[in-house]
Amino acid sequence: MNARAVRRRDRFPLLGPSIGLCAAAAVLIATWIVMPQTPVEMLAVGVTGVGMAILHRFPVYLYPTGELPLAPVLFISTLVLFGLPVAMLGACLGIAAGLLTRPVRSVLLEAGVFLPSLAAASVAWTMVPSRASTPDMVEVAVAGLGYYVARTVIVSAYLQSEPGMSWPRALRFLLAATGPHVLVFVIVAAISVWIAGSTLSVTERLSVPVLAAVVTLQLYLPRILRGQEQRRVSAAVSVLAAAVDLKDPYTANHSAEVAWLCRRVARELGLNEAAAHSIYLAGLLHDTGKIVVPHEILSKPRKLSSRELKLMQEHVPAGEQIVQSIGGLVDVAKVVAASHEHMDGSGYPAGTRGEQIPLGSRIIGVVDAYHAIVTDRPYRRAQSPQEALDELVAREGSQFDPVVVQALRAALRADSSDTPALRQPAWMVLLRRPAFALLWGGELVSFLGDQILFIALSLWVYELTGSAAALAVTLVAATAGQGLLGFLAGALADRIDRRGVIMITDVGRAVFVAAVPLILPRSLTLGLALLMVLSVGTVFFRAAIYALMPSVVPREDLATANALLQTTERLAEVVGGVLGSAIVLAVGYRMAFYLDALSFLVSAACVSAMPVVWKAGLGARRDQRILGDIADGLRFIYRTPLHRGLALLIFPGYLTLAFSALQTPMVVKTAGLSVLAYGMINSAVGAGKLASAAVLTAAGTRWVSMRFCVLTFLLTALATVGFGVTTAYPVLLAAAFMFGLGNVATNIANATISMAHTPSALLGRVIASRQVFIAVTKIVGTIVFGWVADRAGASLALVALGLVSGAGVAAIWSSLTKQLPRTLPDSVPDTAAS
Amino acid sequence: MNTKPTHQTITNASGPDKTTQIGGTEEPFRSLPRAAQAYVVLVVSLYAVTAARQLGETRAAVDAALIAIFALTSLVRPVPNPLGGISVPILGVITTEALLWRPGEVLISVGVGACLGLMLLRRSELWRSAINGAGWGLPAAAAAVVAQWAMGSEPGVLYLGAAAVLVIVTYRVANTAIFTMLRSLRSGGSFLADWPRNIAARWSSQLFSAPLAVAIAAVAGRLETVWAALGLTALSVAVLPIPRQELAYYHQSRQTLEEIVEAVVKALERVHPGSRAHGERVSHLTVETGRRLGMTPDALEALQLASRLHDVGLLARHDRASDSNHAIVGSQCLAQFPNTLIAEIVGAHHNRWDGRDTPDDTRTALPLGARILAAAELYDSARWGLKPYQRRWPIAAAVTYLHALAGNVLDPRVVAVLLDVAIDQEGRAGAA
Numbered sequence A: 001m002n003a004r005a006v007r008r009r010d011r012f013p014l015l016g017p018s019i020g021l022c023a024a025a026a027v028l029i030a031t032w033i034v035m036p037q038t039p040v041e042m043l044a045v046g047v048t049g050v051g052m053a054i055l056h057r058f059p060v061y062l063y064p065t066g067e068l069p070l071a072p073v074l075f076i077s078t079l080v081l082f083g084l085p086v087a088m089l090g091a092c093l094g095i096a097a098g099l100l101t102r103p104v105r106s107v108l109l110e111a112g113v114f115l116p117s118l119a120a121a122s123v124a125w126t127m128v129p130s131r132a133s134t135p136d137m138v139e140v141a142v143a144g145l146g147y148y149v150a151r152t153v154i155v156s157a158y159l160q161s162e163p164g165m166s167w168p169r170a171l172r173f174l175l176a177a178t179g180p181h182v183l184v185f186v187i188v189a190a191i192s193v194w195i196a197g198s199t200l201s202v203t204e205r206l207s208v209p210v211l212a213a214v215v216t217l218q219l220y221l222p223r224i225l226r227g228q229e230q231r232r233v234s235a236a237v238s239v240l241a242a243a244v245d246l247k248d249p250y251t252a253n254h255s256a257e258v259a260w261l262c263r264r265v266a267r268e269l270g271l272n273e274a275a276a277h278s279i280y281l282a283g284l285l286h287d288t289g290k291i292v293v294p295h296e297i298l299s300k301p302r303k304l305s306s307r308e309l310k311l312m313q314e315h316v317p318a319g320e321q322i323v324q325s326i327g328g329l330v331d332v333a334k335v336v337a338a339s340h341e342h343m344d345g346s347g348y349p350a351g352t353r354g355e356q357i358p359l360g361s362r363i364i365g366v367v368d369a370y371h372a373i374v375t376d377r378p379y380r381r382a383q384s385p386q387e388a389l390d391e392l393v394a395r396e397g398s399q400f401d402p403v404v405v406q407a408l409r410a411a412l413r414a415d416s417s418d419t420p421a422l423r424q425p426a427w428m429v430l431l432r433r434p435a436f437a438l439l440w441g442g443e444l445v446s447f448l449g450d451q452i453l454f455i456a457l458s459l460w461v462y463e464l465t466g467s468a469a470a471l472a473v474t475l476v477a478a479t480a481g482q483g484l485l486g487f488l489a490g491a492l493a494d495r496i497d498r499r500g501v502i503m504i505t506d507v508g509r510a511v512f513v514a515a516v517p518l519i520l521p522r523s524l525t526l527g528l529a530l531l532m533v534l535s536v537g538t539v540f541f542r543a544a545i546y547a548l549m550p551s552v553v554p555r556e557d558l559a560t561a562n563a564l565l566q567t568t569e570r571l572a573e574v575v576g577g578v579l580g581s582a583i584v585l586a587v588g589y590r591m592a593f594y595l596d597a598l599s600f601l602v603s604a605a606c607v608s609a610m611p612v613v614w615k616a617g618l619g620a621r622r623d624q625r626i627l628g629d630i631a632d633g634l635r636f637i638y639r640t641p642l643h644r645g646l647a648l649l650i651f652p653g654y655l656t657l658a659f660s661a662l663q664t665p666m667v668v669k670t671a672g673l674s675v676l677a678y679g680m681i682n683s684a685v686g687a688g689k690l691a692s693a694a695v696l697t698a699a700g701t702r703w704v705s706m707r708f709c710v711l712t713f714l715l716t717a718l719a720t721v722g723f724g725v726t727t728a729y730p731v732l733l734a735a736a737f738m739f740g741l742g743n744v745a746t747n748i749a750n751a752t753i754s755m756a757h758t759p760s761a762l763l764g765r766v767i768a769s770r771q772v773f774i775a776v777t778k779i780v781g782t783i784v785f786g787w788v789a790d791r792a793g794a795s796l797a798l799v800a801l802g803l804v805s806g807a808g809v810a811a812i813w814s815s816l817t818k819q820l821p822r823t824l825p826d827s828v829p830d831t832a833a834s
Numbered sequence B: 001m002n003t004k005p006t007h008q009t010i011t012n013a014s015g016p017d018k019t020t021q022i023g024g025t026e027e028p029f030r031s032l033p034r035a036a037q038a039y040v041v042l043v044v045s046l047y048a049v050t051a052a053r054q055l056g057e058t059r060a061a062v063d064a065a066l067i068a069i070f071a072l073t074s075l076v077r078p079v080p081n082p083l084g085g086i087s088v089p090i091l092g093v094i095t096t097e098a099l100l101w102r103p104g105e106v107l108i109s110v111g112v113g114a115c116l117g118l119m120l121l122r123r124s125e126l127w128r129s130a131i132n133g134a135g136w137g138l139p140a141a142a143a144a145v146v147a148q149w150a151m152g153s154e155p156g157v158l159y160l161g162a163a164a165v166l167v168i169v170t171y172r173v174a175n176t177a178i179f180t181m182l183r184s185l186r187s188g189g190s191f192l193a194d195w196p197r198n199i200a201a202r203w204s205s206q207l208f209s210a211p212l213a214v215a216i217a218a219v220a221g222r223l224e225t226v227w228a229a230l231g232l233t234a235l236s237v238a239v240l241p242i243p244r245q246e247l248a249y250y251h252q253s254r255q256t257l258e259e260i261v262e263a264v265v266k267a268l269e270r271v272h273p274g275s276r277a278h279g280e281r282v283s284h285l286t287v288e289t290g291r292r293l294g295m296t297p298d299a300l301e302a303l304q305l306a307s308r309l310h311d312v313g314l315l316a317r318h319d320r321a322s323d324s325n326h327a328i329v330g331s332q333c334l335a336q337f338p339n340t341l342i343a344e345i346v347g348a349h350h351n352r353w354d355g356r357d358t359p360d361d362t363r364t365a366l367p368l369g370a371r372i373l374a375a376a377e378l379y380d381s382a383r384w385g386l387k388p389y390q391r392r393w394p395i396a397a398a399v400t401y402l403h404a405l406a407g408n409v410l411d412p413r414v415v416a417v418l419l420d421v422a423i424d425q426e427g428r429a430g431a432a
Helices: A002-008 A015-033 A039-056 A072-082 A084-100 A104-126 A137-159 A167-196 A202-247 A254-268 A273-285 A288-292 A306-313 A315-324 A327-337 A359-374 A385-394 A402-416 A426-431 A434-465 A468-484 A486-495 A498-519 A524-551 A555-608 A626-639 A641-670 A675-699 A706-725 A729-756 A760-792 A794-819 B034-055 B060-075 B091-100 B103-121 B126-151 B157-187 B191-200 B203-207 B210-223 B226-238 B241-271 B275-292 B297-308 B323-334 B340-347 B368-384 B395-405 B412-431
Strands: none
Touching (some): A072 A084, A202 B323, A254 A273, A385 A402, A426 A434, A426 A555, A498 A555, A524 A760, A641 A760, A706 A729, B034 B157, B091 B226, B241 B297, B297 B340
8 A cells, every 4th residue: 555655656646747837937928028239237137047957956955854945045136136037947948957957857856846946036026115226135035935935835835735734744854854944045045136236247246147156056065965865765764665675575574664654654643754754764774684583484374483473673773773883873773673662561571651652662663563464474464454353452551552553544545535636726737637727728818818919909099099989899899799709709619619619719719819919009999899799609609608518527527617717707807907907017918818818829829739529419410590590599598497497597696796786886885995995895896706716616516406406506696695785894894705706606607507507409599598598688788777876876776686686586486396306317318419 | 075174183193003193102112213203302392492593572461372382272282183193283373373483483472382282182292292392383484474574564455365375385395394203213215205206295185274354464464463363263263073073974974874884784784794805805996996097085985885785786686697787786785876977887797898798889888986896896706706705816817807898898998907907906916
């Protein structure tokens, strides 16, 4: 089982490297946008790169495991003296130089840790306002802190995949182990930057980061050498253990496996990493004394005579002697010496009892016995782990320490329930499926592209026309297509290969977006028409993406997949906004649109690489007219109780979408709050949406059901009522948050249930119809309750809206429970399509 | 691998047997040869005269403070250098002083400070402390003169860096000259041959004491007060214990590695008596052969470990006959070492050079280490026998035997060099 434990560390063979690759690409793109201009900066990039490459060959060794590169010293001082692009390009260069001497995988793995940490340092640094023209030591400290925190979090995520290494434990270990070193780095970098403060000459400024690097290297050289030596010592201990195991063919790999399990138990008992490592070493060496025992006795299949037994017992003091003769392992020798003592004092050689036996020895005693029982021995066959544990429990108190046996049981249980699906978050498992990862990647890039387009467009139109009205018209144009062509999009997504639909819309959108900068300045009207077409493309894209999902994701993971897409979209809304503004500021409108077009092409590439062939519906009913297709879809919804129920629920349930229209008069007019407060309330809705999506993503949503769907509808209605009855700012905030929470949860539950219970050939139509129903509900709700608000005030309108929606949902649900079967059918056969 | 700068000291010059102690009392002044006594008196009085002439031009308060600071460096215990000699990492302090202070102040503080420190804090004999003080102080002052010339009036970091390098070179040249001369007067040996070798010894780690000194000098340059400079000099002394401690750990780790290997060898000796002596002889042969064939220090270290542990696979219960099998088992056992070369060498040390024992599709080029080890192993088994009671061949027979194997089982190029080495070693053993 420990062999499995060893292998488990390589559970994500590609995750680390791919993160590294993405990080490098992101950094390079970001830096390319603000390319270093002057020759001096270029030179600085070169110097930093070479320095980084050299420093990377000398990492500081952390006891008992891990390494810390010295390179942040160079990075931080370059960052403060020359700015972000130079430092980042230099860092990429330094990492890339590693490709000359090391395998690609390990370089990418390192980049995956190093570049995000450096990026965090840079972000922290940019947040410090520069007080004067001279670089500030505070900047260095803040950048160092950013690096420290980010690196700790990232590395602890890796460490945490090791058995028995919980996240808090990994964090604690890393914070304590790397803190002092990062402090030294920061001090050296701060002093160097301070030295450079007054000098303006180029060579001086160039030489200061180098000075910081070599000073750190000087300070750390002995420690680095010591680390290399320590690593050889640990290896040598393993060699000694392996050599001992060679003597006894029955115990091949015995020492290594016992050592692994000992460390696991030590962690379970809450010992710190250094202590756990020491017990690990003792576990490796606990049988060293067997070197003196003759082969014949070791492999004798019968009971040993008393003389032979005495010879056999000799191995404990012999082992102690051998381990003691090794200078660095004196503490370990004591643990080895007592590893055959029993709790009641009946063990050998000294007959120590109870707490006087070192904890390490007690652990080894238990684990050694366990391992002996579960492996084949000359005198008996291997037994099951459960039998072994029972036997240990029988001898608790007399031979074994009950606490340790308990810890062993807990460790074994944790490891056996440790199947990847349970241990990893479900969304991570999903993302490891190449098909879904590509779908997700395509959706992410495309959605980001949408956001960038949105921002760039509004800014540009406003700049071109200077009129808010034109801006509003533009934005309406950019979203108008959504509701209009839903049915058609759904039918097409069912007719043509959905992958094809996605790719065509992506490429089409890319072409149109690339055309925007040519057309918009010449004719605003033509530009708006173009935007309408674009938004139609988006409708098709989304219908196809959601329809494609059930052929990529297993049914039980649909909820998680939907939640993940929602989370991604909510995050992309935030990131896309910032990124869009940044791109426009950095490279101007034209370039922003070209980049945006590129993002759609990337999305198309992702989708085209998906290993999915979708056949259902293709060619079967080519002759039917498209209207017939649409009618088929609607008929299916009407005839299936489940879908009819869902569709009926949509009408009262999604009425609350009118919330967004009523929100403004409520906040500004009725409650009399400021524009800032209005912004905050909007953010609260966004935060609620994000929180809900994130929670559902992380929770692995097995409990998404019709009931859940109804509950979220009711929650949304309640939040709407709550928003209407009060004018107190905190309550408004809370209600807004709750609204966002309920709204996205409803979306996820709704989409998941329809996807799971619709035959593949109809999916596009069913999903698109749902979108159309929702859009219609939203429009109707907004008009009706907008009218109410105008007459009777926003407060009353909101309360009425919430009550109507809640009552409607409750009524429909109570009538539905009679029609629907108690449990949902497991799947719908594809024959239901016709 | 190099570590910290080694400082040439009297004990370093007094022969390899006393290198671990500084200021030992086992050698009174009287027992030195006449010429050496005269030389010591000459150098010390040269120092005294120079120092006395400088005394008027220095600041007394600075002198006193610097003497106290430098004397404190004697508190840092020296550690044995992995490559022989002892490491007293004070070259950094001397470089800092040379960059910060006037030559006269450096001369007085280093010389008097070292002498006092060794006498009071290390209980060294008077003559030993005096010659050490003079032998450090004069070169340090010369280095300070060079530094002043190199830095000019308004030094930037680059100039400071260049000056620090010059300081180290100057100091090393003068310091090694003084102590190499003393050594040649005491125990014979050619001054002209030893001096360049001592200057060049571990030059890279010598230069590595420059960066911190440069940084300190640059900070002092910005602070511009005497007291700040004094404090910074004291700082350069205060950081000394850290590298010293790390160096001590480094040695402990090396020692531990050695002891673990020893434990494995002992275990093997218990099962197969004679294997320990066999391993040691083989490792002497292979390391020297590898050196002559131009292997890198790292590869030599791997080869040495592999030679000592090459029979570890025999611990498994197999008969001696299955030779290649024990090589594979051994290499699996040694695969734990981060240096994978060790396992590779051991795994292939019974493979034929011409590859006839392996099918064509699995044949790979044998590492040089494995070819050397194969030849050494066969030579040693022929010459001395694998077990104490086995027949031993005369050297001529062993040489003939290996010549016969060269070109098919063994690499002829390796055999030629190896036999040279073997004959040399036998000759030396015979002479002793």
